[in-house]
Amino acid sequence: MVPVRINEYIIPSVFAGALNQGVTVPVFIRYDGQSESSKSKQKIADATLSIKDGSFYVNKIILAELPERTELSGKLKQALTEVSSKSLGGSNKLTINNDAFLVLEPRSFHLEMVVGKDAFEASIIPRSSIMGESSVNNASNILAYTLGSYHNKYENSGSTSSYITLDNTTGVSEHHFNINASIYGLGTENADAQLYRSMYERDFEGRRFAAGMVDTWNLQSIASMSALNSSRIYGVSYGNKSSTKIENETLSLIPITVFLPAAGEVHIYREGRLLSIQNFPMGSYEVDTSRLPFGVYNVDIEILVNGKVQNSRTAQINKASNRYSSAQSDLAWQHFGGMLQYNKSNYRDRRTSSQSETETWIMGGAVSSKKEWLSGVTLKSTLYGFDRNAVNDSEIDVVFNQLVAANQQLLFANDGSWSNISSVSLNAPNGYGSLWATRHTSSVGQRLPMQNSDSFSIGMTANTGNVIPFPGSLTVSRTDNNYTGSSYINADYSQSLLSNRYASVSMRTGIQRYYYNNSDSIRDKYINLDISLPLSTWFSAGLSSENGNMLANAAVRKNFDNSAITQAGASLSKRIKSSDESGYRSDDFSTTGYVSYDTAYNSGTISATQTSDKNRSVSLNSQGSIGWAKDSIALGKNTYTSGVMVNTNFIDAGSMTAQINGKSYPLTGKTNYISLPPYAEYKVELMNDKTSEHSIDIVSGRQSNLVLYPGNIGVINPEVKQLVTVFGRVMKSPGEAFSFVDLHNHIGKTRADERGEFAIDVDKRYPVITLVEPGGGTCEADINLHNARGAIWIGDIQCQMLQRFTSNSTEQRHDKA
Template identity: 25%
Template sequence: MQLLKGPRTLGACEENCSDLLAIHYNLQDSVLSIVTSQAEQNGAKQKYHARPQGNSNGLIVNNFLNAVGGNGQGVTGRYSVDALGSIGQWGFSGSLLTGLSGGKHSDQQAYAIPSLYVQREFEGQFFRAGVFVPDLASGVRTPRTPGGLAATTLGVLYGTSDTLVIDGQRPSLYPVYVTANRPSVVEILRDRVLIFAQPVQPGLQVVDTYSLPGGIYEVEVRIVEDGKVVSSQQELIYKPNNWRDPTQPWRYALFAGQERDIVRDTASHALSAGAAVNYLATPRVVLGATAQRGGGANVFGISIDWQISELARCYGNVFRSSKHGMGGDIQLLFPYRSGSLSLSHNRSWQHASKRNRSQPGTVHDTALTWSHRLSPTSSLTSRATFSRGRSRGFGGELSLSHRHAVFGVDCTWRVSLFDRPNSSSAPSRNRGAELGLSIYLSKDRNNYNASLGVSDGGEGRNQFASMGVRRELDGGFFTSVGANASIDRLGFGLGGTTQFQHEFVRGDAYASRSSNGGEAGGGINISSTVVASPDAIGVSGLSNLATSQAAMIVDVETESRDIKLHARNMNGTVIDMTRGRNIFPVSAFEKGSIQYYFDQTSAPAASLQPTTSSYHVNKGGVAYQKVRVMKTVTVMGRLVTHDRAPVRAVRVASDVGRAVTEADGFFAIEASERTPHITVERGGARLCELALDTNAYLREGDSLIVGDLVCAESLSATTSEGHDNG
């Protein structure tokens, strides 16, 4: 009522407004409506995901093995482990790196543990303790600084977090309100396309903006009465994608600790500390700052992220390092309906560095990139650069691609022209042209490509040509195979690639023969994921588990190997399931459910128990569920007493179904095919149990005709001495 202490003008507020936006008075029902800037910010909608209250335990371990080798090179390999787990309300993370560098004379091995820490999420904040690389990744956009990340630190990290924020559950920062004269419909259009509609009552009302897409964009708000537009107004929606909660203008992250290498203990043990902060100055402007001490250097930086309009965005950054020098960069992006234009410039005044082999002086790079879609089948990409550093001078690239069909076959042509400087030590330029063709045969899943071109660089003029083929495979260990051949002034080259995926492992491999001297080489990349819960452990080769923050193990028990099962999560993703152990990713912190069902093309006479399961786990948590597939038959018969009187209106139950007998005692119920067992109840009291022998009755397809079954009103019962198979 503080807003009504003095006289107020009806309508939109224009002066001395504070949080007031508009006032409306309805003469018909004498209702005064007031809209403030907090109209949708204090709604009752839940803002954060509730953390799991029970035990949310689990472990997800991703294993990666990479190896390369060749003539005279030895074998170089790496094995790494990334682990993510949960114990109660705490999550933990760890990683291990081992490497082997092969050479002609000796091999070198290296080990490292970049991270090993515990972390807990709160509503809007998080806390981390242990060994980690302080990347300050907590939803804060840290200004770019030289020298890379700080050294591995033993310490603590605290900051703001959006991990528990519910996606989409945020309104526009500034409310949108309308005034209707009678029951109407509000329509919101973006680029003349309807994106939301809401019924409204007479008077001043706030439009629900929770359901609108994220971003900062203009919309047209219409009031429609009886199919006619009676008013229209332009409004601006403020839901910045880079800031999920505009009501919290500050984001920050702080860390402190000691530089440590817990394997070799070669770090300096020096103090390592830093902070990063972002401030939402306006819905379009985010300011940033950072200060860090580590690696023998003091680093400072500031930044600005400015969304000028829907068609323009700017990001600027300035930094200073006591070890590397100072510099800055600016990026401008201009997206439009058919493409985008971007301009970037960075400049640094660097100190001399033996490690990076850099000389003191000024280094800068400028680039202008334009991408444009000429038509639904043609596109143009161009890039102009100017550099002063390792390479000096102007450069340019132009690429034109066109897709069309020839005799029903998809073909893509590509023409590229380039002229760019070589390194500062090479006076000549690298220029040339290339013509490429790709053909995709969808029927046999083959992809063919060929290219030819000419280039002129520091080693003279070079003409080259190449061709290749790739085939997608189904139903086996290998998912694709490919081969390519090339020829240039140095000689003839060959290569081959393959991708593979198994129940327990996935990866790819390649082999090649170089046109320069005919040297042979190859490599392989293998990965797999181990998932463990308190109830089960499993190994999977699915690629989507490598980036998953939580998982679910489902054991499918079935007597048949031919039954096809599917699982559907809340996002609509369908996953094929097999007999035995199945593992698939789920969302962390978010309550969800998974539905199990048979393939509709070959639905068997069987039942699923259960048909759905729910989960609610922390980051690193693993849920478990056992699904039983039971082959069934439809038991058809009639319940009678010893004197052949029908047993009517009683409940008949089996392991998979329920039914009620009709007035003449007839019933039909689904039961287990292997051990059909029926229980008869009346008023909650058990009358009898019937264990049926499938070999003693007439079988017609998926139906079992049992005739008359005698049910005495006692805890025991028998089948009729003479059953009717007719």
């Protein structure tokens, strides 16, 4: 092979031979307006170059994985895929289309694609995404439970009431079956069990199918079905209202895009204050607004390349905190039908009501749509029929801007029933306060189990921190029910009095009045002084009055970190004045104490109350779950319907940490179950526990990515070594050391010094050290590492060659690694 001349360049023979076969070179992208003196370092594709007939040819171009959301236009992508055996010609240049061309620098074989602004499409951050396939293909089961028990004793009599709610979910991939039931009156002759749900469900790729015994929410979850009371439905449901659609509601309603002619920065300012700095390569991108403050406001955007401002403009951020995401502006729908059991109640007489259980059919559909009008508009409607009734529930939710929002709910039925609920909320600028109002009217027709209603609520909150030096808040509300003739008035005021490094002091005061049948029946007043101290301690003392009975109150609460006890508190109430105006007489005193706990296996609260009239009560609320997967079963403290099981298989006491989506969970023992919400993607990373003396080497299985659906338990089986650094001395006989001999085990080796002293890491699973003499002689020592942590001194090892001994040193010292 001889050198090849192409234009004015000579290609060496060896390289020419490779070019005849085709050589892959990177393609770098450069904006047409940028200087040609600096070569681009932003790779966009790979090209196959060859030589033929005295010219360079581009045989094909393969787009690389585009960096940082860089997005080429569809026309340019299509043109690049159609490049096949195209000559670069005498100028070493190839035109792709009107927006791009290739240029080759033969000396360095630097191939650039020079593009114009129209070569890019704005890379928009997805407002929603669809979950992928489940990471769990095997069957797993989660039994969540909530237990409550209450015991009350008064003088010589007492009563106990207990219940347990069980929620069992069995899952295989994206399929799961759920049973929900409760047992009331545990341990008594009147124990009663109720089955509330028995349902198969598959929610996958934006489509949800459910069948079985369900409630109205599981039947459809788009809009209200307020004409139905407590009901049991045997039916099916299908639609695109899916939990697998993950929406990002932290972004601005309208995307803000920028174009960078080269790699640079985007600076975002609000009223002269820098809010964000974002780095991008060359291209057109949407600015990430997820970390910007909520609200509707203008920002100034500057585009900098090499420290110089290339462009600037003003844009509007629209992140009203109460708006809905625009990600699902497409129509959401659900169809449902089946058999209905419901209480056919009659509330047409104001003073009496009657009930009868009825079995009938039910069928209907629901739709909703989210629009980008104003700051977000949501439309919902359900049309359904049962028995002889046809009902329409509709709702419109409008967010005008960050200050004003309104909601309208309507119900109409063919029996003449109707309902109207109107709500509006106003937020004052600069956080001065808010105002809200709700009006509810309804009329009972001939058949629907509804009640007449005529009520109005109005309320306001004023923040006084903008007016006086100390921050405070005043809340006033009033509710009038014209149908029952009742009214409720409430006023609360809180004021910060002191805040420094030693304590925070605030005052709370309020008054409540309840009128029934237009008579002043209940009057409550209170004033409290709250003190928060360092070390998570809170104390409150004050006075309260109920219908003339005046009480002195005191309460204390303390939080605990890194403890099974998370919070403990107590309160004392003492009557200091009695009222002769009411038949109600409060206790002379009462005390209450409680403890909240949170362990790896269960969480809950225990409380007890003692009053002056010999009334005692104790209550327990507890929750947790039991997870089963493959050959493992373990307890968890939460009641979510999916989770992660980590089999550490520690042979001795040990601890490590699982970090799941940035949150840390402690791992102890051989098997750990962590209860997690379903329909989510999780990144799991195993690591050493920074607060533990145990030294753990995670050989494999450190990182895992899991997609979990209901009933799924992702099982992680890492290879874990529990390491102990062993210090000791090897001896031939009493008083004579093995000097400069090699010692090893299955994970490492070391050498004893002239006095026979050594240090070596040992895996607790294989607590054996082997000594090897230069002449080839060996001996082994079994080491007792039970309960050893970090480091241990084992003393002298008496070693006779070709024999196996056990270390029996009585001098042992544990040190933190």
